[in-house]
Amino acid sequence: MIKIDHLTFSYTRKHEPVLSDISLSIAKGGVYGLLGKNGAGKSTLLYLIAGLLTPRQGKVLFNGTDTVLHLPSTLNDMFLIPETFSLPATSFESYIKANSPFYPRFSSEDMRRHLDIFGMSTDLNLSELSLGQKKKAFMCFALACNTSLLLMDEPTNGLDIPGKSAFRKFIASNMSDERSIIISTHQVRDIDHILDHVIMISDNGVILDRTVYDITSRLSFLTTTDKTLIETALYAQPAVGGTSIIIPNDNDDESPLNLETLFELALSSPDTLSDIFNHKDNNHEL
Numbered sequence: 001m002i003k004i005d006h007l008t009f010s011y012t013r014k015h016e017p018v019l020s021d022i023s024l025s026i027a028k029g030g031v032y033g034l035l036g037k038n039g040a041g042k043s044t045l046l047y048l049i050a051g052l053l054t055p056r057q058g059k060v061l062f063n064g065t066d067t068v069l070h071l072p073s074t075l076n077d078m079f080l081i082p083e084t085f086s087l088p089a090t091s092f093e094s095y096i097k098a099n100s101p102f103y104p105r106f107s108s109e110d111m112r113r114h115l116d117i118f119g120m121s122t123d124l125n126l127s128e129l130s131l132g133q134k135k136k137a138f139m140c141f142a143l144a145c146n147t148s149l150l151l152m153d154e155p156t157n158g159l160d161i162p163g164k165s166a167f168r169k170f171i172a173s174n175m176s177d178e179r180s181i182i183i184s185t186h187q188v189r190d191i192d193h194i195l196d197h198v199i200m201i202s203d204n205g206v207i208l209d210r211t212v213y214d215i216t217s218r219l220s221f222l223t224t225t226d227k228t229l230i231e232t233a234l235y236a237q238p239a240v241g242g243t244s245i246i247i248p249n250d251n252d253d254e255s256p257l258n259l260e261t262l263f264e265l266a267l268s269s270p271d272t273l274s275d276i277f278n279h280k281d282n283n284h285e286l
Helices: 042-049 092-102 108-117 131-144 161-172 212-218 227-232 259-268 270-285
Strands: 002-009 019-026 030-035 057-062 078-081 149-153 180-184 197-202 205-211 219-224 235-239 242-248
Touching: 002 042, 019 042, 019 057, 019 197, 019 205, 030 042, 030 259, 042 057, 042 078, 042 149, 042 180, 078 131, 092 108, 092 131, 108 131, 108 161, 131 149, 131 161, 197 212, 197 259, 205 212, 205 259, 205 270, 212 219, 212 270, 219 227, 219 259, 227 242, 235 259, 242 259, 259 270
Parallel strands: 030 180, 030 197, 078 149, 149 180
Antiparallel strands: 002 019, 002 057, 197 205, 219 242, 235 242
């Protein structure tokens, strides 16, 4: 679906690149988490994928077409929800009527179903909504457009605790083999249980690009008070009820992904993470 080929981008020629020689592939039918520190270029990468920015070098292909061409067949099959946005001072029904024709697979039935998850309806005045309510309404419209690709930048910002819970249900209940969703966020606890794939980027490029299955089959994520395990862990940090650790998964034990701890390991010791996956990949090839 998406092929990112040696992508380099800077906002001005006088500044260092925000992204340098990034190469990635995004397949159909998955929820991708895009993680990185502030300034790592996550939002920039989403805008490049959407064709709203032009790379200095490299390209982004969506189903074989360069996104900078802004072809209708590309634009009507992807949707970007930026971190900050504005909606017109009109009724939600008017907004839907004006914008849905740009998306040939838009479904009013899906729209109502998505709104039900958040306890909302189309009978809304957009100018009267809070930030969290606007975000919910906009996300419902975006998903009802049934594009093959949905890009979401910090989608849980502005949502309260019930809203975040509804968001996870919203995403999980609407996935299909024909749709991919890329979520860029700092709120890793809001998404770690709905991801199929994790991508982490830093100033040095891509430091992790793996499926959740691949990660959890090679690493175990535990909370423990066992001092021996803590001392020998690949990474450890204090947590409620003990210490959150990452250890090699040598026994095929299943453990849920702790995305926050994995992110800290990737930032503090990217070489350790790279060695783990490269070593096992090489062994598999042998």
